[in-house]
Amino acid sequence: MSHNTFGHLFRVTTWGESHGPALGCVVDGCPPGLALTAEEVQVWLDQRRPGQGKFVTQRQEPDAVKILSGVFEDERTGGQVTTGTPISMMIENVDQRSRDYGEIATQFRPGHADYTYFAKYGVRDYRGGGRASARETASRVAAGAVARKILGGVTIRAAVVQIGPHAIDRNRLDWDQRTENAFWCPDAQMVPVWEEHLEQVRKAGSSTGAIVEVEAVGVPAGWGAPIYGKLDAELAAALMSINASKGVEIGAGFASAAFSGEENADEMRMGNDGPMFLSNSAGGILGGISSGQPVVARVAFKPTSSILTLRRSLNEAGEEIDLRTKGRHDPCVGLRAVPVVEAMTACVLADAYLRHRGQTGGGAFVPGGQGRV
Amino acid sequence: MSHNTFGHLFRVTTWGESHGPALGCVVDGCPPGLALTAEEVQVWLDQRRPGQGKFVTQRQEPDAVKILSGVFEDERTGGQVTTGTPISMMIENVDQRSRDYGEIATQFRPGHADYTYFAKYGVRDYRGGGRASARETASRVAAGAVARKILGGVTIRAAVVQIGPHAIDRNRLDWDQRTENAFWCPDAQMVPVWEEHLEQVRKAGSSTGAIVEVEAVGVPAGWGAPIYGKLDAELAAALMSINASKGVEIGAGFASAAFSGEENADEMRMGNDGPMFLSNSAGGILGGISSGQPVVARVAFKPTSSILTLRRSLNEAGEEIDLRTKGRHDPCVGLRAVPVVEAMTACVLADAYLRHRGQTGGGAFVPGGQGRV
Amino acid sequence: MSHNTFGHLFRVTTWGESHGPALGCVVDGCPPGLALTAEEVQVWLDQRRPGQGKFVTQRQEPDAVKILSGVFEDERTGGQVTTGTPISMMIENVDQRSRDYGEIATQFRPGHADYTYFAKYGVRDYRGGGRASARETASRVAAGAVARKILGGVTIRAAVVQIGPHAIDRNRLDWDQRTENAFWCPDAQMVPVWEEHLEQVRKAGSSTGAIVEVEAVGVPAGWGAPIYGKLDAELAAALMSINASKGVEIGAGFASAAFSGEENADEMRMGNDGPMFLSNSAGGILGGISSGQPVVARVAFKPTSSILTLRRSLNEAGEEIDLRTKGRHDPCVGLRAVPVVEAMTACVLADAYLRHRGQTGGGAFVPGGQGRV
């Protein structure tokens, strides 16, 4: 992870500002021969797209992705496949409303990156947050679509598990529910509570935070490269790099601080399909290497910083000002982060898989087995 | 961060197993001309050293560091300084008790990396956890000592803020207290509570988790390189890579999920020394760039996995076994993580500083100012 | 350098195939506040553009570059400047002639990358050489235009010093001449010789090799990062990565193998502007660090592999075939490499400069001086 590139063998570089002509990514190191079309990438982008409900920004962006390189017709199947060369994907900005930005151009909106970009660079594209806009995450989702192609049998799914102070009841958690409502909520009984909470927040011109949980099922044992390329360390970086993210935990996470040793260490037994664990406090990662259990992470998102309440701040001239942030904003940025959390998880796993295959040839040793399989 | 190296311009590579002849690190990219002696590094290592109390492992390791390269006498001052070439530091293992490991050599201790190292590599140094041992963190502390030299005016300090279910009262938080007790506890009234809790845990042959908080005061605005080299993303990776770490949060962290927009976004005013914030929910980082406020992070550590309770597991032959983990273990690994959390924070900040200086020439724009200062 | 990205702090990622919809690059890590417009980049691209003479390919490509991100109006000057975020540049392919590729789709042209791409990836975009086409170098030239902005006082200029067996007379070398002819030739008397040679080659349906020399004047002492990031090592990699490059030498290069120690080591004296060397066998680099003298490198280019002569080869079915390569090809690919060699040199130097500034703060110690200036 460095500047605008992340990954080692599966490497993603993103570019683009909120109100520039376009944004996109270059995905490098993808294995050749994987079927890939723009339509397949679009499916995931459509999940992230704004303008799809009362509680998300009303900016209308089709987010239509074009694949500019790295794919070609496969003479054997006739379909379009990856060629192993860099896959450049571009999304043109359509609804970037040319308007007079007026004072906002020189004001620092509290909670935004306005001030820090000014301090670091001296110049910044202030339109819609520029590079710091959540629009950048569209590029991540496009890259994640490619990563999923590599991961084949791995299922990656995320859900919102808390909005504001309202956390789901984990006894009612049902992954199938999350696509049945506008909130990626896996607990059907929580839906009306969140709906009311968001309605209040919206009316108050305020915003609210959220927690997103992601799990990857089907990750075999052996992925991850200790010590500093630990799978959980790379997940932490990837998920913390998402806009508005303020915390990442793996498995039992912060709750494990209150655990006893007995509650913490997952016991093992031999299952029908090989080694199995009797619990998953570890979140599928031990010593930075996947254990074969589902990889589980949670990400905390702060409330959207753009609110209508009058707030104290400064401008570039160093003057004290009071400002309210108008515009088309999600009251709960965590809602739209769900596909992004999935995408970043997919990218990290795809990269870990390729590196594992590079160093070891792939596969894993199984207890009682006869070597790597 | 990748395999056993982390950092971009300030880069640390560590090596060594718990019971091998030695362990160490190579610190590359350090600026030249910084005064540095082994004695100065030793000060920090002594803080991490085991065998110093009832609640830490009784393994006796002097952890005496040698600097093998990268320093030389400065003709001007007569003192020893860094030369800009790689600084190799080595710590010999002394108390690695040559003994018969017997069954442990082929058994997977629950909660340890035994199974995942076996699955990934097929062969592992099972003595004392091998590469996955917390002894590796001595190398990080040595590297952190060098990083602190680069950071000059930045103060980095960590404390334990929770052990098991017992969190400190933040109203009583006093950084000066943390060196007055055996628990890095900044809340004097919490000390006896933790002492009793740890005594119970120790008697029960169990263990307990903890949360460590770190703050870096004096970091100027402008450090960090969005999007994927965000300062918080790099901190997250660095802190999550520490043994037993299960979660990282920045500023208000997971609590911010329950915040309203008004509670979240830190307001700004002009202070005597330039821009100031009226709160620090952001933990000193906005858009991945430091804001000039203290950088604040918290790390959750799971309980030590080595406990005396009989636990269900497997061995390399795939047989189901019941085992208890004897040996010299910390009941609360979070206690000894404090200097490690500080060291990793120092390394991340030093690297961010050098990269900021590389891209921009250093310094920052100040509101109302006349360019970069 | 790795896959499709090169550089450390100044980092360039390129993408695109010869006959895809477009190609381009993402330039990351550029300092903020540098004036940059598409028109300025276009100047350099126009130098590389095909279709400009009898001895270069007749493919007509305007190579019009668009800057899609990373620049913004500077409120102070009103001009467009870099913002420090990734600069995405795109060149649409216009003259990619949709035609039936027929057998060429499954044949391996001798001397091309056709066979090795097939062997490695199993699938390849065979149209116009796909990713292996020299069209990719347009992206390098665009990136080089940005690098030059960083380098300010450094002048980078390249010339062709040999075509086929005909080397220039170095006593007649006049840098001003190189833009006075179609061959980037700095020796006016050599121009007619090359013209006749190329005419013969063209009529024979053959091709010819060339040597390009580049020098960078004004590089101060101190750039480059030994041991493995040596300035000459990075130049070697950058220049060897150019299509058809088969050799790179620095300063006296291969000739120095026949030197005596006295001929080799450049002596020093104090000049009016500080230390000076009495010769430049070293090519401006000692121990991997710039010495303040001009940095000098030469690159050998093999003849274009596409020739009309019937050649023995294979196809994807493993059948032996005889083929001649028709199409629009440069008889001497070295001619069009001149702007590319300059661009790669600029990128390497810009990266070295930023890293030097990152590690040391910039500047250099001067003999007899009082510290870093």
Added chain:
Amino acid sequence: MSHNTFGHLFRVTTWGESHGPALGCVVDGCPPGLALTAEEVQVWLDQRRPGQGKFVTQRQEPDAVKILSGVFEDERTGGQVTTGTPISMMIENVDQRSRDYGEIATQFRPGHADYTYFAKYGVRDYRGGGRASARETASRVAAGAVARKILGGVTIRAAVVQIGPHAIDRNRLDWDQRTENAFWCPDAQMVPVWEEHLEQVRKAGSSTGAIVEVEAVGVPAGWGAPIYGKLDAELAAALMSINASKGVEIGAGFASAAFSGEENADEMRMGNDGPMFLSNSAGGILGGISSGQPVVARVAFKPTSSILTLRRSLNEAGEEIDLRTKGRHDPCVGLRAVPVVEAMTACVLADAYLRHRGQTGGGAFVPGGQGRV
């Protein structure tokens, strides 16, 4: 390649100065399960060791290597194998003669890195060249020994093909001869010529340059990662990073500049073991990817800069001086570079192999075949 680390998946970090207590390397990313002992590494180090003849430095260094980490007994075979964790190797400096360096401490020896290290860093370990000493290459040879373990069926061998103006006759080239004389000379008739030349050089207190050729036989098609991770680009960087290297060429190299297209492009036919080439101008690399032919490179080494002739130079005070460089120096540094060239080639190939396996799963498509084998 960056600072003191090179490689991507197979990654080598070296450290140490000529006259410090020790030097060494950390080899990261090595596959697990490879048999490896210090004795096996020592074999290669002994080839590089100084003090073994009249024409190499008389410094007596046993160069005894210790493996400090990353290996462990294999329970299956009882032998010592790599574990997949970093392999730290150390060589203690024994004969570093503690003496008064006097004026040399502040003088710049012409042709050395003395001046550039001073300019860049302001402080330098002047004893024996410090970090810029050829002693650093011992670490490379140790790393190369590990790389060879990964490469199994690949044979890597280098020879000296020119000393001073005396090049071998390629018609007499016999690889078996190179170990039959003190000069790694594969042309028996050239041995007495070189012997006389070196004797003259030695008596004159001068030095001489050389060219080393390396070939790797048995590299399958498909290794290398275009565009900027081309196998030849990585070789060029690795070989140019060796002390005193001034040029690198692949296959026909600079000679190809004088070729016609017919002479250049290697034709193909179907051989008994699959595709074969009828010549090898390409040096086994096309488009940056190995073709299955022997990979061939040549490296030019300048004469040792340390000579007894009085030379003009400067000192740190900026004063003009005349100096002669006494000490124990090789008159022809190219002679001792042979094992280093082999080692760097091995490291580059091992890294390319692992990355190829990572991206594609390994193997290659064969014309007429049924997919990747």
